[in-house]
Amino acid sequence: MTFYDGIYPFYPLQRTSFIFSTNLLTIILVFLVLAASFLLILPGIRGKSRFFWMFRILISLFIGAVIVALNFTADWAQASLKANSTYKSFSIAVVDADVGLHVGLYGINITLRGNPVNQLNETIDYNEEFRWTGQLDEQYAEALDRGLPNPILYIAEKFTRNSACGLIYQYRYSGRYASATLWTAFCCWLLANILFSMPVILYAGYMMLATAAFIFFSMASFSTIYNLPQCAFTIGDATFTTAYSHSFWLALATGVLCTLIGVLVVLLDLLVPDRVREVFSVGGDDDEDDQHSDFPHGYFNxxxxxxxxxxxxxxxxxxxxxxxxxxxxxxx
Structure with a gap:
């Protein structure tokens, strides 16, 4: 069989990247456009409040972008190893490769990269995605028909319904609840931004605390999988298990940031409410009545x-x- 750029002609190209998917790139682009749009109005703001507005906009958009992006990242948990393993079924050929498992809220990504990449007259560089939204058993059967390498098939088989590990039930349901709480956190973030432009700054602080709480709830939901016995993956002579990865720690950092902002806003509103409203460029009801009254001062002849x-x-x-x-x- 002939080759074309190191790939068998009857094998399709790898379908997705476990770090930057099209959904993730779209989210980043949308929030970058929003940030650029808000920054365009900064020259119209005078004085030192310009820097406060810039800081506030960037921090707020960062929190919103992280909350949405965490739903689509594929590295809430991961595991990797270097192993010597058989490459294909019905073959005794052994390859030296890096095997990786990346778990997200909507599915898993399995990577296989050879050391070196070109072995056995073939380019060994695979990245396969299996999603919970579809029938994972059918995706696994399709992978068998395509003749994917044994390490990929072995890991994917652990997530099928017939597997004794039951990983699909653990990760699928924990990811589903984690995603639901993250979207709730996003709604709380939207309400907090609306309330920050109104005289009720105290309630905006409460909504930031609610945003942090739902982020922590999503982390707790995903962490429930580690309360159950872990299924070990053995490839060749190496064994590995999954552990928390970048998205999990990013969610933790964002939750802590929202907590700090919420606590700071609530304390300042309780201690110096007038100063807080002045900083956020909002006024109370009494100030508005005085400013918009038809007869603010009385003059007598x-x-x-x-x-x-x-x-x-x-x-x-x-x-x-x-x-x-x-x-x-x-x-x-």
């Missing part, structure tokens, strides 16, 4: 008041001298 005082004194039979009238005008 002294001549008119003198006439009113004299007329009132005459009606009551009291005669007011000019000195008394001047004192009354000064008091008013």
């Amino acid at each position: 002294s001549s008119f008041l003198e006439g009113v005082a004299i007329e009132g004194g005459m009606k009551k039979g009291v005669t007011l001298d000019p000195l008394t009238i001047s004192h009354l005008v000064e008091r008013l």
Whole structure:
């Protein structure tokens, strides 16, 4: 059989990257456009508040982008090893390769990269995705038909319904609840940003704390898989198990950041509420009433008041001298 650029002609190209998928790139692009749009209005803000607004916008967009992106990343947990293993079925050929397993909330990615990449007259560089949303057993059967390497098939078989490990039930349901709580955290983040532009800064701080709480709930949901007996993966003479990866620790850092922001806003609003509203460029109800009142200050005509005082004194039979009238005008 002939080769084309080191790939068998009847094998399709690897389908996705376990780090930068198209969904993840779309999310990053959307939030970068939002950041650029908000930064364009910064020159119109005068004084030191410009830097505060820039810091606030960037931090807020970073939190929102992380919350959404964590739903689509494929490295909440991972495991990797270097092993000498048989390459294909019905063959005794052995390859030296790096094997990786990357677990996300919606599926897994299995990577196989040779050391070196070119072995057995073939380019050994695979990256296969298996998603919970579809029938993973059918995806595994399709992988068998395609003739994928043995290490990939061995790991994928551990996540089928017929496997004794039951990994699909552990990771699928824990990932489903983690994703649901992350989307709830995103809704809380949206409400917090709306409340930050209103005089109710205290409730905006509460919503930031709620955002952090739901991020922590998602982490707790994903962590439930480690309360069960772990299924060990053995490839060749090496064994490995999954452990928390980048997305999990990024979620933890984002949750801590939201907690710090929420606690700081709540404390400052309780201690110096007027100063906090001034910093966020919002005013209270009393300030708005004073600013938008039709008659913010009263001005009286002294001549008119003198006439009113004299007329009132005459009606009551009291005669007011000019000195008394001047004192009354000064008091008013």
